[in-house]
Amino acid sequence: MMLYHPLVNPPAEVVHQALLYWDGISSVVPRALPAPGRRPPSRTPEPALDLLRPDLQELRDRGLYSPLVVDPDLLYPLHHRPEACPPDEPDPTWVILEDGLRRMAGSGRPPRPPASPGHFIIPMKTHWRLEELLCELGLAEEVQRPDLPEGYALSVAEEVQQFVVGTVVRGIADDASRSGTAHFPYTDREEAHRWALRPSPAGRPVLSWEMELGRLLPLPAPGTPTAEVLAFRERHRDERLRLMRALHRMLGDLRRDYEHPADVLARLRREIDQAVGDYRAAVRASRTAWVSRSVTVAVALGAAGAGAHLAPGLEWVLGTVGGYTLNVATREVRPAAKEAREHDFSYLHRVGASLGEPPPARHGLLHRAVRALPFPRPRR
Structure with a gap:
């Protein structure tokens, strides 16, 4: 399930992405x-559905959209959720929140908040302590x-909202x-994506793969x-x-198999080529006009990748599938709150950012690499 953030209503382009490539x-x-005279629900609070666009309400009726109501304590687990971390250790997410907000406030x-409010932190989506700190x-x-x-609502600068x-959001995803x-x-906001992965000053980062x-x-x-x-979704x-x-499966x-990414693609090349070819044929047969948008996924390796002979800042051409070159890059990210999480993936969708014709396939390290990778070059 795609968990869109940071807004309640995702752009139409993101909704279409979810309908085609997600459950x-x-x-x-x-x-x-709660309505006057009614007791608030004890377990499952109701979402404020009147905030949703009509198209999302229709998708909800079809079972394709789910409004997610967050436990406010999730955003302030210090001492309130002892199962989240030992009592004497601050929660990494809260450390980043408090440290980042204090740095913002103390900057030059x-x-x-702007004179004309345009970005908000909405009550009942956060914990009161966070609202108190912001004010x-x-x-x-x-x-x-x-x-x-x-x-x-709390009017904030866009930078604060996305931060x-x-x-x-990764804690919200774990909870959901x-x-x-x-x-x-x-997300379609680069800053929100960056903050979702930013290493905590109170913890050790882990490596991740990034792929377009x-x-x-x-x-x-x-x-x-x-x-x-x-x-189209139903027909194909x-x-x-x-x-x-x-x-x-590739991700x-x-x-x-983080130490042998080229081997991963080699094993799955036929399956991916066939799937891409069949889907592309369906796209060509439709009467719809199609575009390509930039969609970047970050795949956190977790603690398992700590001993790998990898370093942040490297980029590697895995090979070509479906006529397109696939690259992976390494970067440092904050580990997930739950190391047992099987798939720690985060996505950035650049709405309106068209991808031009793919460049010619080249193998080996790209110009941003700072040193040679310790695994074999992709097969030609």
């Missing part, structure tokens, strides 16, 4: 206040919002995955009706599922 899409929605040009540091101002359940939501459906963070998948995942051109996307269900399974194998 569905979710986003974090504030809790609805702190990101103060205490002068990074948020309370503004009236009659459209929200509590009647107000807060990006920092906590307890239902049995895996959730993967997905956009050319393998064509999208209907802007303005395409969602009904048309849904029709088999082709979609084969492509999704092949790419998901999972890259996480497990």
Whole structure:
């Protein structure tokens, strides 16, 4: 399940991406206040559905969109959730939040709330302590919002909003995955993606692979009706599922066999080539106009990759599948709160960023590499 952040309503392009290449899409929605005279629910709070666009409400009725209501304590687990970390150790997510916000407030040009509010932290999506800290540091101002359940929101600079939501989203994904459906963070905001992965000053980073998948995942051109996307989704269900399974298997194998990424692609090349070819034929046969958008996935290796002979800042050409070159790069990221999490993936979708014609395939290290990688070059 795609977990879109940082807003309640994802852009149409992201919704179409979810309909074609995911089982569905979710986003974090504030809790609805109970109606007068009704007791608040004790276990499962209701989402404020009136904040959703009509198209999302229709997708919810079809079982393709799920509003996600977050446990507020998830955003402030210090001493409140002893199972999250030992009592004498601060939660890494909160350390990043508090450290980052204090740095912002103490900078030469702190990101103060704008005169004309445009970005918000919504109550009932956060913990009161976080709201208190934002206001205490002068990074948020309370503004009236009659459209929200509590009647107000915190106006913040865009930088603050993306920092807060990006920092906590992987914890939200872990919490949501307890239902049995895996959730993967997905955003169209580069800063939110960066903050979601930023190493904590209180902990050791782990390495991750980064890979561009956009050319393998064509999208209907802007303005395409969602009904048309849904029709394609149903008509070409088999082709979609084969492509999704092949790419998901590749990402999972890259996480497990991190020392031999070129071998991973070599093993799966035929399966991916066939899946990409079948799907591309379905795309060509449709009457819809299609575009390619940049979609980057970060695959955290976790503690298992700590002993690998890898270093951050390297980039490697794995090879060509479906006529497109696949690259992987290494970077340092914050480890997941749960090391046992099987697939720690995070996605960045650059809305409106078209991918041009693919460059000629070249093998070996790219110019950004700082030293040779310790595994064999990809097969030609």
